[in-house]
Amino acid sequence: MKKENKFKLSLQAILTDLLFWIYIFGCVSFLINHWFEKPIPSSFVVIFGVAVGLISFILGLSVARKVFLPTIRTAKKWYKSFWGWSVFLILLITFVVGWNLVEVDLYKLFTKFQNAGGIMSGIFNPNMDILIICLTALAETIYLALLATVFAIPLAFILSFFAARNLMPRTFLGNTVYIIVRTIATVFRSIEAIVWAIIFSVWVGIGPFAGMLALMIHSIASLTKLYSEQIENIDPGPVEAIKATGASTLQIWIFGVVPQIISPYLAFTIYRWDINVRMATIVGFVGGGGIGLLLLQQQQLLRWQNVGIIIWLIAAVVWIMDMVSAKVREKLQEM
Amino acid sequence: MKSMIELKNLHKVYATGTHALKGIDLEVNEGEFCILLGLSGSGKSTLLRCLNRLIEPTSGDIIIDGMDVVAAKGKKLRHIRRKIAMIFQQFNLIKNLSSLTNVLTGKLGYSSLVHSLTFSQHKDDVKTALENLRRVGLKEFAEKKTRNLSGGQQQRVAIARALMQNPKVILADEPVASLDPATADSVMRYLGELNKSDKMTVICSLHFLSLARKYGTRVVALKDGKIVFDGTPKEIDEKKFKEIYGEDAEEVEIR
Structure with a gap:
């Protein structure tokens, strides 16, 4: 030693x-x-x-x-x-x-069940009268998740190339760009969407727009990371072959890299939308609008039957999204 | 006879400290079919990749068809690369694209970005690509994704892609090492044909002496980053073979 x-x-x-x-x-x-x-x-x-x-x-x-x-x-x-x-x-x-x-406190856990009686009976007797209002709020949530994902895609797509070690040359400029993009993505990702929602609800006011911005920032950061890892895992052979034909750097990226990553990118993106719908509910709680905000209001008013219908709707949407995205990703794997 | 490739005192030292090429001097004339022999790690792949600067040589000169390869930068380098096609052991096709698109990528060095994005709209490019696929006997596979092709077919697509470049030199890095013997011979036959009828200069690394004898006009053997033999395939007898591959080596016939 x-x-x-x-x-x-x-x-x-x-x-x-x-x-x-x-x-x-x-x-x-x-x-x-x-x-x-x-x-x-x-x-x-x-x-x-x-x-x-x-x-x-x-x-x-x-x-x-x-x-x-x-x-x-x-x-x-x-x-x-x-x-x-x-x-x-x-x-x-x-x-x-x-x-x-x-x-x-196990004593409380096993003896104070009746305290939750209100919410439990609310869940089993949901108030169907406010279904339309709930569906409107739910649509808000789904669409804000969708927009957040859609806006995040192009930015993350471009950034991911600069955050991929195998594409950035090991020169001073290459290293600097790589480190800056990586660091920003990591920092933005480590700040939870709920914190972004608090920031944006002050910035642009409480509502779905703030929630969309929060989810978008978080999505950009996390998609950049997922995408760039996908680029780092590509087969370097075709890239080398395209380079050998005399192609320019941009042509190498478009013909050697993009075809290899397109289907995993789609899979990640759909998965991200799925996550965003779930997170949109939580983000709504702190001012991001949509069904989350409605849930918060009804819970504070102790309207347990209204809370009941909201919970059922959220569960249904999450369940359906989960199934759809799993199916689509399965199909993409076969491509 | 015109000299096509000229190497002077070529060295390559990797960042890891490996001295892969130790002063290679080599002149290859136009129309030669030059076989590179040598153990894995003897420097064959490094040498081939230095010729089109996929690997940066550490020192020395490379002249191909009168052009200084080492000094070239940016656009100049890309223009030199167009004239040097490369074939790889793992074929290096983009597996989820069609054979036709893969062949069209051979034209990238000649195309602007916009042009290359609309390849399928340009009738003359598609026509040349199909013609090249026909030459390697794969015209009916044009629309098939290359992942669904056999190894031999994939390598032939790669040859068609190389033809798209209209190259003067073909570098082949163990083109048949992943193929079965019969397929290997058919792929070598296509390379041989390009060499004879299109007068393309071929440098091809191989492990099989039988194929070297059948197709090569010249054999250059590397050992430990240096040239240890340079002559005709016929001159390699058992003694020379052991010099190149070590005392324990036995020649294996593939037929």
Whole structure:
């Protein structure tokens, strides 16, 4: 092993051990505070964590030793070793802390069913009188999902070429374009559509247009990623062959790349529309319009029979979309 | 006789550090059918791909039909490539397009973008493409997607595509390595015919000496990035064969 490599590994190991034990003592102090209402200063947590971490590391028994620098002393069955019991402890304590943080209460779950009686009876006695209003809102949702998908396609299609490693030359310009497009797509995708909906509902006002914009941004980012991965998986042979005929770069893309990706692109796009219809409901909740907004309003008014019909309609649409898109994608695979 | 291809001290070092070509000097005359022999990894594919700059040579000169290939850039390079057709081991057709469209892509180097997008509207292009398909005996397969064709048929479509370029040189990178022996011979026969009747210069890498003897007018053998033999197919005896392929090699006849 190289010297600097060993140094780096040791550093990683020590840090891991310290964080490992600081976390355990942090959990312990949370539980003590939670159960006995005795706050423990964080300096205590750090001091105990660092102490136990360091000692176990120096003795060569710790978890990080096992992971980064395995020796004879750590090569035992887990239940016969210190690291084994440390891992057991951290898993156990994480579960206990999680249980308390989430306020898991099985008593409520099994005894307070009657609280949901209103919504349950609403679901089984949906109010058919507002069917027309609901269908209008539902149409809004489906069409906003459709438009979001349609608007996203051309942009994502073009961007995907610049986000494909195998198409971007490994020059300064090529790398820069690739990294910029990739980064923007990743950042925009990691921001949930619901957050975009909040932003756009302030920007253009509450309504389906805001929802459409939110879904569009999210769709562009995620289709760019899916599309470009598809390009990276194409057979390079035809591209090479087209290049050898003396074709220009654009001709190489159109004749060597596009025919290979067109049917997976269609499949992804239809899948995306399917996702967008589902997300459009959620986006509606925060101001994106459509059936989601209607559901929110009726729920706040405690009109459970109206909520009932809306839930049935959403379920039906999601179910139908799911089936249709699965069938279409199946057909595309055969092409 | 006119010199068609001239290589001077050609080197290729890959980014990984592999020295694939170590100073190749080679002159191929117009109308020759030059067979490249050598083990996998001896540099045959690299050499062929340097000739049309699918791979950038590290140093050295390449002159093809009087044109400096190494110095060419952009449009100039694409114009040189039009005259050098290439055939691949894996055929490299676009599998979900028809044979006809695949053949038409051979014309891309001669077409503007708009022209190439409307290929099927240009009667003379389609006519030439069909004529080339007929030459390789596949006229009735024009509308078929190439994924539904057999290996031998696919390679013949690839030859028709090469013909579209109206090339002076054909580079063939193990064109028959994925085919059964009988089909291999028929594909080689088409290449041989192009060489004889169309006077195209062919450089073709192969593994079968029997095919080399039957179709080649000249054999160049590579080993470890260097030329270790240059002569006529007849001159390769058992001793020479072992020099090229190593002591343990036995010649396998395919018939």
